[in-house]
Amino acid sequence: MTSKDRILARIRRAVQQPAAQTGPGPDADIPRDYLRVHATRTPQERVDLLAAHLAEYRARVHRTDEDGLRDLLGRLLADAATVQLPPDLGFGLPSDPSLTFVTDHAAQTPRDLDRVDAVVTGCALAIAETGTIVLDGGPSQGRRRITLVPDHHICLVRVPGQVVDSVPEALPLLDPGRPLTWISGPSATSDIELERVEGVHGPRTLDVVLVAAPDPRPDPDPRPGTQ
Amino acid sequence: MTRTDLGMPAFPEAAREAVRDGVLRANLRHATHTIRDKRARAVAELADWDRLRAAGKAVKDHTLRHLDRHLLRLEAAVTAAGGTVHWAVDADEANRIVTELVRATGEREVVKVKSMATQEIGLNEALEAAGIAAYETDLAELIVQLGRDRPSHILVPAIHRNRAEIRDIFRAEMGRWGRPAPDALGDDPRELAEAARLHLREKFLRAKVAVSGANFMVAETGTMVVLESEGNGRMCLTLPETLISVVGIEKVVPTFRDLEIFLQTLPRSSTAERMNPYTTMWTGLGPSRGADGDGPSAFHLVLLDNGRTDTLADETGRQALRCIRCSACLNVCPVYERAGGHAYGSVYPGPIGAVLSPQLRGTGSAIDASLPYASTLCGACYDVCPVAIDIPEILVHLRERVAQGGPVTRHGIRVRIRPAHGHTAERAAVRAARLLLDRPGALRAGERLLARARRLTPRRLPGPGRAWTDTRELPSVPAESFRDWWTRERGTPQ
Amino acid sequence: MRVALFVTCVNDALYPQTGIAVVRLLERLGVAVDFPAAQSCCGQPLYNTGYRHETEPLLLRTAAAFAGHAYVVTPSGSCAAMIREHYPRIGRKAEREGRGTDLADAATSLAPRVYELTEFLVDVLGVTDVGAYFPHTVTYHPSCHGLRGLGLGDRPRRLLAAVKGLDLVELSGAQECCGFGGTFAVKNPDVSAAMGTDKIASAAGTGAEVLCAADNSCLAHLGGLLRRADSPLRTLHLAEILASTEEEPPT
Numbered sequence: 028m029t030s031k032d033r034i035l036a037r038i039r040r041a042v043q044q045p046a047a048q049t050g051p052g053p054d055a056d057i058p059r060d061y062l063r064v065h066a067t068r069t070p071q072e073r074v075d076l077l078a079a080h081l082a083e084y085r086a087r088v089h090r091t092d093e094d095g096l097r098d099l100l101g102r103l104l105a106d107a108a109t110v111q112l113p114p115d116l117g118f119g120l121p122s123d124p125s126l127t128f129v130t131d132h133a134a135q136t137p138r139d140l141d142r143v144d145a146v147v148t149g150c151a152l153a154i155a156e157t158g159t160i161v162l163d164g165g166p167s168q169g170r171r172r173i174t175l176v177p178d179h180h181i182c183l184v185r186v187p188g189q190v191v192d193s194v195p196e197a198l199p200l201l202d203p204g205r206p207l208t209w210i211s212g213p214s215a216t217s218d219i220e221l222e223r224v225e226g227v228h229g230p231r232t233l234d235v236v237l238v239a240a241p242d243p244r245p246d247p248d249p250r251p252g253t254q
Numbered sequence: 255m256t257r258t259d260l261g262m263p264a265f266p267e268a269a270r271e272a273v274r275d276g277v278l279r280a281n282l283r284h285a286t287h288t289i290r291d292k293r294a295r296a297v298a299e300l301a302d303w304d305r306l307r308a309a310g311k312a313v314k315d316h317t318l319r320h321l322d323r324h325l326l327r328l329e330a331a332v333t334a335a336g337g338t339v340h341w342a343v344d345a346d347e348a349n350r351i352v353t354e355l356v357r358a359t360g361e362r363e364v365v366k367v368k369s370m371a372t373q374e375i376g377l378n379e380a381l382e383a384a385g386i387a388a389y390e391t392d393l394a395e396l397i398v399q400l401g402r403d404r405p406s407h408i409l410v411p412a413i414h415r416n417r418a419e420i421r422d423i424f425r426a427e428m429g430r431w432g433r434p435a436p437d438a439l440g441d442d443p444r445e446l447a448e449a450a451r452l453h454l455r456e457k458f459l460r461a462k463v464a465v466s467g468a469n470f471m472v473a474e475t476g477t478m479v480v481l482e483s484e485g486n487g488r489m490c491l492t493l494p495e496t497l498i499s500v501v502g503i504e505k506v507v508p509t510f511r512d513l514e515i516f517l518q519t520l521p522r523s524s525t526a527e528r529m530n531p532y533t534t535m536w537t538g539l540g541p542s543r544g545a546d547g548d549g550p551s552a553f554h555l556v557l558l559d560n561g562r563t564d565t566l567a568d569e570t571g572r573q574a575l576r577c578i579r580c581s582a583c584l585n586v587c588p589v590y591e592r593a594g595g596h597a598y599g600s601v602y603p604g605p606i607g608a609v610l611s612p613q614l615r616g617t618g619s620a621i622d623a624s625l626p627y628a629s630t631l632c633g634a635c636y637d638v639c640p641v642a643i644d645i646p647e648i649l650v651h652l653r654e655r656v657a658q659g660g661p662v663t664r665h666g667i668r669v670r671i672r673p674a675h676g677h678t679a680e681r682a683a684v685r686a687a688r689l690l691l692d693r694p695g696a697l698r699a700g701e702r703l704l705a706r707a708r709r710l711t712p713r714r715l716p717g718p719g720r721a722w723t724d725t726r727e728l729p730s731v732p733a734e735s736f737r738d739w740w741t742r743e744r745g746t747p748q
Numbered sequence: 749m750r751v752a753l754f755v756t757c758v759n760d761a762l763y764p765q766t767g768i769a770v771v772r773l774l775e776r777l778g779v780a781v782d783f784p785a786a787q788s789c790c791g792q793p794l795y796n797t798g799y800r801h802e803t804e805p806l807l808l809r810t811a812a813a814f815a816g817h818a819y820v821v822t823p824s825g826s827c828a829a830m831i832r833e834h835y836p837r838i839g840r841k842a843e844r845e846g847r848g849t850d851l852a853d854a855a856t857s858l859a860p861r862v863y864e865l866t867e868f869l870v871d872v873l874g875v876t877d878v879g880a881y882f883p884h885t886v887t888y889h890p891s892c893h894g895l896r897g898l899g900l901g902d903r904p905r906r907l908l909a910a911v912k913g914l915d916l917v918e919l920s921g922a923q924e925c926c927g928f929g930g931t932f933a934v935k936n937p938d939v940s941a942a943m944g945t946d947k948i949a950s951a952a953g954t955g956a957e958v959l960c961a962a963d964n965s966c967l968a969h970l971g972g973l974l975r976r977a978d979s980p981l982r983t984l985h986l987a988e989i990l991a992s993t994e995e996e997p998p999t
Contacts, residue, residue, distance in 0.1 A: 029341070030342060030347060031341040033343055033666065034325075035326075037559070037564075037566075037666040038321045038325075038503075038566060040567065041563050041564075041566040041567035041572075042318070042319055042320075056312060056316055057313055057316060058312055060302075060309075061302040061306045062301065062302040065299075065300065065302070080528060084531070133547040134547075135547075137458070138459050141459060154529075157518075157521075158528060159529050164548055170492075170546065175485065175488050175489065175492060176459075194514050194517050195514040198510060198513060199511070203475040203477040203510045203537055204537050204540075205537075205540070205541060206492075206535070206540050207533075207534070207535040208532065208533070209517075209529065209532065209533035209534075210531065211528070211529035211530065211531050211532075212531050214483070214531055214532070215483050215484065215531045216394075216443075216447055216483055217410065217483065217525055218392070218397070218410055218412060218484075219417055219420060219443040219447070220281070220284060220285055220288075220416060220417060220443065221284075221285040221286075221288045221289045221410060221413070222288070224443045224447050226444075226447065226448075227393060227447050227450065227485055227486070228458070228485035228486045228488075229484070229485025229531070229532060230485075265936065266937070266939075269936060269938055269939050273938045273939060274938075279942075569844070588924050588925045588927070588943050589936070589939055589943075592939045592942045593939050626798070627931075627935045628939075629929070629932065630892070630925045630927060630928065630929025630930075630940075630943075631892070631893075631929060631930070631932075632892035632896070632924075632925035632929070633892055633896035633897060634892075634896065634924075634925070636896070637896055647837070650795065650796055650834075652798075653796070653797060653798030654798045654800050656798055657797060658798060658799060658800065658801060680797070681799070684797065685802060687793075687794070688794060688802045688805065691789040691791075692805050692806060692809055693788075694785060694786060694788050697757075697761075697788060701760070701761050718934065721933075721935075721937040722934055722937070722972070724937060725937065725941040725972075725976065726941070726944075726969060726975075727972040727975040728972065729762045729763070729971065729972065731761075731762065732762065732763070732764050732765070736755050736759060736760040736761075737760055737785070738764075739764050739767075739768060740767075744783070746785070
């Protein structure tokens with residue numbers, strides 16, 4: 028008898044169900060009367076809430092449009108020499124000759140990334156109620172390591188299109204097959220006397236730029252989670 | 255569970271030391287009160303908290319009822335996405351599997367993300383015995399590992415240490431494990447976190463193998479979910495070539511959608527945040543099956559039983575398997591606050607530990623037989639539990655197991671256990687008390703006897719009564735019981 | 749209206765003045781009080797220590813003692829919670845063990861008729877001002893089984909606030925357990941005393957003359973600590989304050 032068989036047999040004995048039992052479907056007995064969103068908001072209110080919640084957890088929040096983005100990035104990258112980019116950021120970059128841009132490629136090692144000063148990416152979506160940005164490894168975001176090893180992450184969010192209200196609104200828009208990274212403020216710890224300190228292993232500086240620009244994604248299917 | 259834990263003294267003796275340690279008491283009081291108030295505010299933000307709590311409970315109960323099907327579904331999904339699934343009946347088997355997997359890579363060191371399951375099975379010790387160094391990378395786990403200490407809290411394993419103690423540990427120990435602490439290291443939490451960042455970065459950048467646990471595993475998609483704060487989790491989950499996750503079988507949830515409940519309740523219950531800084535979700539080796547260098551090129555999932563199916567077999571006790579390890583119950587527990595986590599003699603301290611350890615390990619040892627009594631049954635833990643585990647109910651149920659004995663499942667076999675040692679005198683006393691209480695006539699006679707001797711009531715009692723009178727006066731005995739007053743005033747009762 | 753008083757074993761033997769206060773209070777409010785002599789202990793100390801089987805005869809006795817009474821009133825949140833929460837549980841477990849439905853029937857018949865004193869006053873009689881007079885500074889400790897088990901909420905405090913002459917002061921950390929916990933007090937004496945010591949320090953810090961609660965078991969613990977510390981703060985059951993009038997102050 029393998030360990031797998033043994034564990035499964037123990038489970039069936041424990042819950043007194045035969046192996047072939049065809050019980051209720053996965054969702055049959057789950058009350059889902061909790062709220063999909065915790066308030067009705069206009070797109071603008073949603074963006075404002077995202078900004079407030081990000082800032083509360085010590086992300087630096089900026090607002091601009093496509094025209095202003097180049098200048099803003101120039102200012103945010105004033106102290107940087109080497110800047111990491113995803114395969115396709117989808118926005119224009121500052122043309123400052125002192126900046127060297129590196130595009131994500133498979134041969135880049137963690138040590139290479141450790142020498143990079145900052146990284147600029149887009150995101151898959153952002154969640155207002157929790158102050159979260161979600162990356163899914165798409166072309167505007169690159170591999171997970173490029174937003175992890177450098178000490179400064181600048182994340183561009185297209186507003187209002189990429190901002191959803193809540194966690195229940197976000198999940199149906201995400202593909203669980205892709206690697207997902209949810210980021211709510213910069214790296215932090217509460218391990219010393221339960222006092223929150225920002226900045227441990229992940230980027231210690233998180234700049235979130237809310238860019239007033241259309242969402243390039245095709246309109247999502249009617250959201251299965253929305254009722 | 256590690257064998258050293260089982261040689262622990264019973265809870266009351268261990269707690270006695272902690273209660274007298276003024277520094278420890280102050281550290282715990284400060285930390286638990288800080289987080290307790292923050293949690294209350296974070297929870298109060300959600301008008302539907304009770305419904306989220308009920309839904310979380312229902313998802314977990316449903317999963318446990320059909321655990322075999324969900325595990326098989328999970329295995330299929332993980333395998334389809336390029337991962338390999340292993341099944342471990344107990345700690346020894348899990349340790350053996352992980353050790354072999356690490357050996358096969360040719361590496362002699364692993365980086366670790368904080369994981370209750372690997373602590374439970376004593377993985378670090380098993381790897382060390384096989385000549386493999388395991389480096390804890392969570393700040394609190396690092397403090398515990400460097401201090402050759404034991405964790406005392408689920409979320410904040412070094413909660414018993416204050417900043418000055420942590421600075422001293424870093425100064426004395428970091429150099430032996432890698433990059434030493436800066437000479438002028440102060441005790442500001444920011445400085446301490448920075449020292450940990452520098453110390454661990456070297457390890458992250460060179461690591462080839464990582465070991466993690468998981469908060470959730472999604473059966474439908476094979477997706478693993480790890481919530482964390484510092485970024486050490488992301489480092490371990492994405493940089494090394496081989497990732498081994500050891501996860502208790504109860505951590506499975508049926509659907510990706512189910513995460514919408516727990517991603518709202520877990521962060522608010524544990525760190526009192528709307529959302530923790532980082533959550534990583536991965537499915538096997540990802541869309542490219544590891545070819546794009548985004549994440550590991552080998553993923554192993556070790557599904558761990560180690561007493562869980564035995565716990566599942568108990569109708570009252572199985573609700574403990576709903577636990578999502580948030581540690582809200584520790585932070586509100588007045589007993590935990592005074593006794594500290596070490597007194598619980600297990601990697602699972604506090605109220606949830608008091609119901610989990612004696613189920614996972616059995617009630618055979620002194621510590622495990624004493625844990626169900628390590629509570630006043632005040633109910634604060636049940637109130638804050640985001641999956642509504644009725645901890646007081648399980649505590650009483652396990653007290654029964656200790657005091658009366660009864661049917662229990664151990665290693666998959668249903669047995670009838672005898673009462674635990676040391677309860678013989680208590681059982682006789684309880685029986686005598688019941689016989690008295692069940693005869694109001696005898697009770698009245700006893701009360702009158704007591705009233706007549708009331709002037710003789712001593713200030714200090716001998717024997718077991720000392721436990722009361724060492725710190726407290728006895729209530730003074732009235733001249734007349736209520737019964738006698740009623741008879742005198744109103745005549746014979748009905 | 750007619751009620752049966754479930755005085756509880758602790759009050760019967762050690763705190764008769766609390767039982768007497770309940771009788772005076774209820775009669776003053778026009779309620780007739782019976783005292784069924786067959787009553788004894790609800791069995792909570794045994795049950796909570798792990799002796800469910802020894803508890804069962806006491807469950808049957810208690811249910812029989814109060815059979816036929818529409819209202820059973822008790823000045824103990826803890827004993828009320830035992831009957832309402834745990835009796836049905838004991839019944840279900842016995843059924844599962846194949847020992848018939850006697851315990852379950854007795855439990856389900858009694859449980860809904862049992863009222864903790866403040867519930868009876870506020871919910872059944874609909875009063876918060878019971879016409880009491882007590883010219884003292886009082887702080888109130890909500891005992892856990894009343895607070896969290898029965899969900900008494902602010903009923904006790906509303907009753908106290910309406911007492912003439914009474915100055916009610918807030919107890920900091922009020923919702924935290926006092927550390928009594930039944931046999932916990934002697935099985936884990938160090939933690940129990942540490943919790944109680946913190947509780948009486950909070951109570952003393954309010955400047956109150958009286959520490960009040962609705963459970964004498966908690967007060968036995970806290971009062972024992974206070975007297976050992978020679979504290980001037982005295983403990984008093986809520987019923988005794990509510991029964992107090994200008995003519996008849998508490999003894």
